[in-house]
Amino acid sequence: TVEFRRVGTTTVVESTTIPLGIFNTIGTTRVGTFDVAIKGSHWLRKVLPNVTMHWLYHTPFLSFELTNGDCDGDNEIAIGDFAALSAAYGLALGDPGFDPNADLNGDEAVDIGDYSILSTNFGQVGED
Numbered sequence: 233t234v235e236f237r238r239v240g241t242t243t244v245v246e247s248t249t250i251p252l253g254i255f256n257t258i259g260t261t262r263v264g265t266f267d268v269a270i271k272g273s274h275w276l277r278k279v280l281p282n283v284t285m286h287w288l289y290h291t292p293f294l295s296f297e298l299t300n301g302d303c304d305g306d307n308e309i310a311i312g313d314f315a316a317l318s319a320a321y322g323l324a325l326g327d328p329g330f331d332p333n334a335d336l337n338g339d340e341a342v343d344i345g346d347y348s349i350l351s352t353n354f355g356q357v358g359e360d
Contacts, residue, residue: 236266239282242360268294269359274302274333276309276358301353303334308357309350317342317350 271277275298301309303316320331325340336349
């Protein structure tokens with residue numbers, strides 16, 4: 233989810249949902265200066281402040297690097313994420329109980345690789 237916010241606040245002016253990856257353009261229907269926040273399903277939120285939109289549907293070059301491991305979506309990597317990953321451990325896409333948010337490396341299975349990502353980033357908190 234990409235949010236265009238009033239500068240210095242968490243007040244959302246406009247938001248859009250985009251698929252994960254690299255994009256040529258994401259934009260807003262408004263012209264002006266915004267804080268741009270992005271949060272993926274199991275990544276921590278990152279906010280880029282004071283992004284100026286010069287014309288409709290065009291975003292200047294923005295580079296986001298998100299931290300992976302937020303299985304429960306609460307914008308922190310903590311014990312709840314460990315619990316969610318543990319509950320889905322050993323399951324694969326199509327299995328009852330499989331949780332795609334616990335599949336941190338995107339290999340369609342919840343296994344030791346996902347624990348490694350969670351352990352590496354444990355204790356980190358996303359931006360508001």
